[in-house]
Amino acid sequence: MATNQDFDDRRGDDDADAPRPRSSEISERLKFLAAMFRSPRRVSSVTPTSRQTAVEMARPIDCRSGLPVLELGPGTGPITRAILDRGIAPENLYAIEYSADLCRHLEKAFPGVNIIHGDAFDLDATLAGTGVLLFDCVISGIPLLSFGPGRSNGLLAGALDRVPPGRPMVQITYSAKAPLQPSDPRVRMRRSARIVRNLPPASVWLYSRPD
């Protein structure tokens, strides 16, 4: 199981001056741990994504596209927050989370965001009720390494079917390597960020089909 004990800018190497976590952060960490103990393979991490990593995950959004954004596996919501901070209106964000408990938390924490309790590996069924056909990009916190290349390539294909050509699925990983080797030769991949002040470092990968 990967660990992602993140050290973002607010938690410098010298902890003496570091601000203490707010009670909402402590509560989010506890919720995250509870989800991890209930479903270790699906959560596959022991701490929520850091702010710095979440900002890098949201950076590829094209805010001028006018299209909604799809988030997979929002967990306690750090990446959700970074997406909203990019200026995406809550009603233009769709977030699919498998854990019912985390969905309840997300609904309270992010009013107006379309929180969908469902399976990111079955986007046809999970998005059926939304009427949305196209997203600007897909931002995924799903721990792909836990699911194997067959299922993960299925998820990637489903995600790229729902974004315009050239637009990405953004995937986080705590592995030193790419989280997924695409089985589709048309898919390009590149690492867009490496957040070295993580333990272990986190990387953000972009997967897209040609324009």
Ligand SMILES: C[S@@+](CC[C@H](N)C(=O)[O-])C[C@H]1O[C@@H](n2cnc3c(N)ncnc32)[C@H](O)[C@@H]1O
């Ligand atoms: C590594 S955690 C990251 C969550 C988030 N970045 C955070 O810091 O709170 C992965 C999340 O993906 C969710 N997840 C795993 N499999 C899923 C699936 N098939 N569909 C939707 N969500 C899933 C888990 O419940 C968990 O909340």
